[in-house]
Amino acid sequence: MLLITCPVCGNVGDETDFHYGGQAHIRRPASANPGEVSDEAQRDYLYVRLNPKGLHFERWRCDRGCAKWFHMARDTVTMEIKACYGITELPPREIIAQIPPSNPWYGFFDQRQAEPASTAAEPKNAELESTGER
Numbered sequence: 001m002l003l004i005t006c007p008v009c010g011n012v013g014d015e016t017d018f019h020y021g022g023q024a025h026i027r028r029p030a031s032a033n034p035g036e037v038s039d040e041a042q043r044d045y046l047y048v049r050l051n052p053k054g055l056h057f058e059r060w061r062c063d064r065g066c067a068k069w070f071h072m073a074r075d076t077v078t079m080e081i082k083a084c085y086g087i088t089e090l091p092p093r094e095i096i097a098q099i100p101p102s103n104p105w106y107g108f109f110d111q112r113q114a115e116p117a118s119t120a121a122e123p124k125n126a127e128l129e130s131t132g133e134r
């Protein structure tokens with residue numbers, strides 16, 4: 001059983017009090033016109049997901065508290081929750097530093113950490129950007 005603390009409202013509960021929402025930090029391909037997005041970019045956005053053994057970044061929803069979405073860094077082997085953080089935030093730097101080179105998340109946040117704070121997290125529709133990182 002996972003014991004989760006919502007970073008938004010502080011609600012503490014097991015995983016049945018929350019809703020798993022899949023992989024975190026997925027960006028929609030950058031274009032105001034969907035017809036300009038390549039089939040490969042659209043496929044990757046919709047279907048291609050990381051499935052690491054070890055540290056993973058996920059989206060969760062606080063069903064029995066504030067109903068807000070948030071991010072979680074969790075080890076898929078030990079089930080240890082490393083951090084819960086806001087939906088517009090990047091993982092804490094100390095968590096990013098723990099990603100081993102064998103993990104597909106390795107290097108994923110390098111570019112985003114270098115971006116200005118206003119665009120480093122999940123972008124708004126007008127500033128969507130495809131990173132092509134996997």
Ligand SMILES: [Zn+2]
Binds near residue numbers: 009010011062
């Ligand atoms: Zn909450």
